Amino acid sequence: MxxxxxxxxxxxxxxxxxxxxxxxxxxxxxxxxxxxxxxxxxxxxxxxxxxxxxxxxxxxxxxxxxxxxxxxxxxxxxxxxxxxxxxxxxxxxxxxxxxxxxxxxxxxxxxxxxxxxxxxxxxxxxxxxxxxxxxxxxxxxxxxxxxxxxxxxxxxxxxxxxxxxxxxGLADEYAYYSGAENETGHDYHPAGEPVEPNVTLNTSYTSLKWGWAVAGTTALPTMANPNCAKVDTRPSTVPAGTVGCFEGAHYYHCRAYRPEHNCQMRELGNWFCTVCAQVIQARTKVAKNVCALTPNKDAVYRYDGSGTSWTKIGGAAGQLYAGAWGLVATNPGSGDLYRYLGTPDSWQLIGSAGASFAVGTDTVYGLTPSRDAVYRYNGTGSSWTRIGGAASQIYAGGWGLVATNPSSGDLYRYLGTPDEWVYIGKAGASFAVAGDALYALTPSRDAVYRYDGYGTTWTKIGGPAAQIYAGEWGRGLVATNPVTGGLKAYLGVPDAWKVLSGPGASFAVATDAVYRLTQAKDAVYRYSGKGILWARIGDAAHSLVAGDI
The missing domain is CATH 3.40.390.10 (Collagenase (Catalytic Domain))
Structure with a gap:
């Protein structure tokens, strides 16, 4: 007791x-x-x-x-x-x-x-x-x-x-309280938007709190309850995984909506839906998400996570790289590589100059200045291990490490043991590694593909793009329009994309949101998740990076 x-x-x-x-x-x-x-x-x-x-x-x-x-x-x-x-x-x-x-x-x-x-x-x-x-x-x-x-x-x-x-802070998505299918007093949700991120009374494309995940072709409401005196027990009328507004949630039969037909927050034994998964990803991460290099590259700043507050964490840098493993920067004079240790002005020299670097989940990879070898940082001091030969470019993320052949442009995946790589695809204009997938932009930039995970099989998921960016937010991929420069987000289904913003000089996909550096590089913005609404969070910058910082 x-x-x-x-x-x-x-x-x-x-x-x-x-x-x-x-x-x-x-x-x-x-x-x-x-x-x-x-x-x-x-x-x-x-x-x-x-x-x-x-x-x-x-x-x-x-x-x-x-x-x-x-x-x-x-x-x-x-x-x-x-x-x-x-x-x-x-x-x-x-x-x-x-x-x-x-x-x-x-x-x-x-x-x-x-x-x-x-x-x-x-x-x-x-x-x-x-x-x-x-x-x-x-x-x-x-x-x-x-x-x-x-x-x-x-x-x-x-x-x-x-x-x-x-x-x-997720809400129950089921449409009853005590468990009865037709319990009284729960026909209509009372007025007032719920504070929880996965239930709503709103069905507007422009202001829906999970609007970032809804395709323009998806009806809102997506499913309406035909009888508000009881729980709607019908199977979904749209394909599984469709994000929209499904009536019946927050303990009420009607006037409250959940993002998908089913979810762990509605019925045990299901995965967390897309919206709930995004909330979990964003709130599980304790580290900060975004850093910026000042316009004249004389200082590194970390965004504090709210409002327009930033903290100076380092001095001059040539280039920033970030990912799940952390933040690294090159010395603008020598090109030497330094790792940020989590405290302002606390950095550790971990390696010499390289042609480029890529940050993975548990280490950082480097391409030698002459691009004749790929190395993996061992995690202590300035010790590195050679893991591969010549490469034109390297890309890393949660899914793994890939590199392009300097002669053919063909793509190879690192298998985890030095000099063990497997050919997985032909040349591309660019590649992007997300937490659970690999994406490619064709050489002519006329199509975006997703690697199927085996052999050399890829699936076309989108049309022309100028650039692609991958990360943990949303479905893991955003791309820019080659004509307008505007940003669109991949919704997880081939050819299903959603416009998020106008053009920018560059973008960074973090765990919690997408960040944009304006075309003039005079301001940094953060995506709200609703329609095409962004909030200004910072001033001029040379470049942005996202990761566990």
Whole structure:
């Protein structure tokens, strides 16, 4: 019932190697596990780690997430199960006082949030989110300042759903509250736009909060409920993965909309939809996203993430490169390569000059000044390993490393072992590596292709483009119009693109948004996610880069 009914045993890190001050940190706390049942809690935590790291988009962000287990004993096993909510009437003396039956709904499992947060902070001060794992086979869970889930069948699915609430502020997308298909009082959502990023009352193309993901050919609303007296249980009338406005969400049958027909936030056992996945990606990243080099290249600035605030983090630089591994810059005089260490004016010399560099997920790659060899940074000092021969250009990202043959322009993929490369495609005007895909712009710039992931097979996904940029935001790819210079975003289906803005000198695709340097290079803008609305966040710059900075 209180903290006198148990003891905190200690903490154990069970996943992740990210620096503790830069990681997204999950703390799992056990409740209702007696001293003799701690092995069961440990097993439950391992199951959670496995499920999380195999579920998109978490599977692409494992390097940024640390997970800790905090073992806590309780006097009794289980949790309270009030008879008034349909339970057995059992009570249990547990450290976090977990109980089913909140608000009269048996599956609504809650705990003493204050005690859980205090315990998490005491054990892992840098924690981001706390989840309480309750030792009961009764189905239940909840999200809020603290997430909870039980050990019922499908428990890890409940855990993923609840972390969507607790860590990312996602709303329930189902159209009922207590579980009844035709429950009264839930026909029409009351007025007032929900604050959560994945539900809305708005169906306007220009102001929809997830407008960036909606094709112009998709009807809004996409599916309307024909009978607001009950939940619409029809299958989707549009192809799976279509983003639009599907009526029935936020516990109401009508006048509230969700982004896709189904999602982990609507029904367990599904992936997170496109919009929810974007929110998760953006909020999981603790590091800053964007850096700029001043117009005369005498200083490096990092965007602070809101408003128009920037922090000077370095002096003169020749060129900036960034990615999931971090930020590097070349010395404007010598060409030597320096890595940013996370603190303003703190940089480490890691290598000599190169023709170009590319930042991957776990290191940086370099092409020698004469372009006769490709090297991989070993991670310490200024030690590099030769991994390949001559190349014209190199490209890296979450998907991997590719290089072009200096004679033919043919594209090769690095297989992870020095001098092991495989031919995957012909020459292109440009290539772009996203978190989970590789894209190419044909030599004549008349088409954009996506690599299918095997052999030399590619799929055409778009028409003419002047340049392509890849990253973690949205579907991972944006391109510029060769005539107008305007920016368009790929929507994940061949020939489905959405206009985002007019022209710019350059663009940078971060985890949270797309950033634009104006044609005159006199201002930096950030995309709002709605229509073609951008916000000015900075002044003149020479260039922009996006990554974990």
């Amino acid at each position: 209180t903290t006198s009914d148990g003891t905190v045993q200690g903490r154990t890190q069970i996943h992740g190697t990210a620096p503790r001050n830069r990681a997204f940190t999950i703390v799992l706390l056990g409740d209702g596990f007696t001293a003799a049942q701690q092995t069961a809690f440990n097993t439950a935590c391992t199951s959670f780690v496995t499920a999380l790291t195999l579920t998109p988009p978490f599977n692409r962000m494992a390097r940024t997430i640390n997970i800790w287990r905090v073992n806590v004993t309780s006097t009794d096993s289980g949790a309270d199960d009030p008879a008034g909510a349909g339970g057995t009437g059992a009570t249990a003396r547990t450290y976090f006082d977990s109980t089913f039956g909140a608000n009269g709904i048996r599956r609504l499992l809650v705990c003493d949030n204050s005690t859980a947060l205090q315990t998490a902070a005491a054990q892992v001060p840098e924690f981001t989110v706390a989840l309480v794992v309750v030792n009961s086979t009764i189905d239940g869970g909840s999200g809020g300042s603290v997430g909870t889930y039980s050990l019922a069948e499908g428990a890890v699915e409940v855990a993923l759903h609840e972390i969507g609430h607790t860590a990312y």
